Amino acid sequence: MTQDKVISFETIRVACKNCTLSTLCLPMGLAPDDVERLDSIVKHSKPLHRGDYLFRSGENFRSLFVVKTGSVKTYSPSEEGGEQVLGFHLPGEVIGLDAIDTEVHACSARVLETSAICELPFPRLEELTATIPSLQHQMYRLLSKEISHDTEMLLLLGKKNAEERLATFLVNMSRRLHQRGLSATDFHLSMSRHEIGNYLGLAVETVSRIFTRFQEEGLLKVDRKHVQFLNLAGIEAVLGQAVPDSHRVRSS
Amino acid sequence: MTQDKVISFETIRVACKNCTLSTLCLPMGLAPDDVERLDSIVKHSKPLHRGDYLFRSGENFRSLFVVKTGSVKTYSPSEEGGEQVLGFHLPGEVIGLDAIDTEVHACSARVLETSAICELPFPRLEELTATIPSLQHQMYRLLSKEISHDTEMLLLLGKKNAEERLATFLVNMSRRLHQRGLSATDFHLSMSRHEIGNYLGLAVETVSRIFTRFQEEGLLKVDRKHVQFLNLAGIEAVLGQAVPDSHRVRSS
DNA sequence: GCATCTGCTTGATCCAGATCAACCGAAAGC
DNA sequence: GCTTTCGGTTGATCTGGATCAAGCAGATGC
Numbered sequence: 001m002t003q004d005k006v007i008s009f010e011t012i013r014v015a016c017k018n019c020t021l022s023t024l025c026l027p028m029g030l031a032p033d034d035v036e037r038l039d040s041i042v043k044h045s046k047p048l049h050r051g052d053y054l055f056r057s058g059e060n061f062r063s064l065f066v067v068k069t070g071s072v073k074t075y076s077p078s079e080e081g082g083e084q085v086l087g088f089h090l091p092g093e094v095i096g097l098d099a100i101d102t103e104v105h106a107c108s109a110r111v112l113e114t115s116a117i118c119e120l121p122f123p124r125l126e127e128l129t130a131t132i133p134s135l136q137h138q139m140y141r142l143l144s145k146e147i148s149h150d151t152e153m154l155l156l157l158g159k160k161n162a163e164e165r166l167a168t169f170l171v172n173m174s175r176r177l178h179q180r181g182l183s184a185t186d187f188h189l190s191m192s193r194h195e196i197g198n199y200l201g202l203a204v205e206t207v208s209r210i211f212t213r214f215q216e217e218g219l220l221k222v223d224r225k226h227v228q229f230l231n232l233a234g235i236e237a238v239l240g241q242a243v244p245d246s247h248r249v250r251s252s
Numbered sequence: 253m254t255q256d257k258v259i260s261f262e263t264i265r266v267a268c269k270n271c272t273l274s275t276l277c278l279p280m281g282l283a284p285d286d287v288e289r290l291d292s293i294v295k296h297s298k299p300l301h302r303g304d305y306l307f308r309s310g311e312n313f314r315s316l317f318v319v320k321t322g323s324v325k326t327y328s329p330s331e332e333g334g335e336q337v338l339g340f341h342l343p344g345e346v347i348g349l350d351a352i353d354t355e356v357h358a359c360s361a362r363v364l365e366t367s368a369i370c371e372l373p374f375p376r377l378e379e380l381t382a383t384i385p386s387l388q389h390q391m392y393r394l395l396s397k398e399i400s401h402d403t404e405m406l407l408l409l410g411k412k413n414a415e416e417r418l419a420t421f422l423v424n425m426s427r428r429l430h431q432r433g434l435s436a437t438d439f440h441l442s443m444s445r446h447e448i449g450n451y452l453g454l455a456v457e458t459v460s461r462i463f464t465r466f467q468e469e470g471l472l473k474v475d476r477k478h479v480q481f482l483n484l485a486g487i488e489a490v491l492g493q494a495v496p497d498s499h500r501v502r503s504s
Numbered sequence: 505g506c507a508t509c510t511g512c513t514t515g516a517t518c519c520a521g522a523t524c525a526a527c528c529g530a531a532a533g534c
Numbered sequence: 535g536c537t538t539t540c541g542g543t544t545g546a547t548c549t550g551g552a553t554c555a556a557g558c559a560g561a562t563g564c
Binding site for chain 3: 535536537538539540541542543544545546547548549550551552553554555556557558559560561562563564
Binding site: 204205207208209 | 542
């Protein structure tokens, strides 16, 4: 019996070609043969649980990690126990790209909820990209996309006010979850208010207040970590420099 | 005579192998043959002048650009004429990496002073990296370094106060200029107070006030765009969460 | 040369959001 | 079950830095 079970696990074993994320993740646009080759270097670990580390700041860089299910946060810890949350990562997203240069992780990554993670040993991935041009291109795009994303965050932290920040965050989560086949208007946040605030450069209290305000304005409904958009257009209207009142754009 | 002059220009023509930046720029660690191959795809334009564009937001992405001499700013323009300055780029630094993914520039780049720029058509560079593993590695490192840099900026905008921001900016400029063979303690800023403020998420007035404060504290001497560090250790002490007084680190 | 413009500085005032404080309800521990 | 803990909410107050306003000195134009 047990044996059977193990065998059947083997048969339907996790593999890029069967993975529902293949249109979001690295295999995107790869020929089946090449997916097979990529597959052969991917390591699958047992599921990780809330609080487990993928890697810690200061450790040597060996692998990139891809979220398969669940979610992960990355953050840059500072001496006194403080931290800056750098991102929340959903299935299909790749983690660790910032450590390729120095080969040392400058940030830490821990899972927010029970998660399955694929590990890609970077030296082997690099060899592979040298022989598969489309995979190389995919890697360049991936790294470039990360830069674009960081750029948007710079804009958020440099220019947006608290409401715009939270609205941007929520719409962004909604879109990413929707791409993954989940509802765009009704979803669960795996991170705490504290983590959201830290990520957006806001105090917890401010995050909480703005959730309440959005709710009062009939834009959404919140119950703990469950968020439901009631008026998506209304929320999206907050995004831009939709500067409602006397607010001015800072620094030109 | 004129003919002679042209020929002699040709002889000492700009080339990666003669370039003093080859230890900072893409050719770093490449075999001489490979530098030659890289060289063959680089386009050298005539010098650009203050305000000239390398590319504008919305244009199709075709090439990466490398600063050879001078300096460049990149910024993300918003509808109403506002902008977020994303970076100031010194000789050896590569610009345009964020557009590889979408193949459209999301930001604009203009030179801050008379500058020489190398252009690398990306499709040709990509072909080349597929056949030169060390160049491919160099590209991954380059992209990764850009992500690390953005990450540090996120930390700056998310957690640092005005003094820490300006000190971080100045020390960072100092280090980068020093790497390029210039003085680490006595240098010229090619950007305006306005641009510095925009970059750091501060109002011009705040930047000006903090320059004055640093000067009063004997940390440095400023005369318009000329900066002279008088007490480097003192400036570096402002960097960390060297939280001088009652300041607390925000959000944990 | 003089007039204008532009970038920078300095002072006064204001406000968005941080900080401080108290409370509440769900979940975890016993 | 009860108690403790922890994450979240709400209210009151404070403050760093934005905004407003004015003046000043190089740079630019004529």
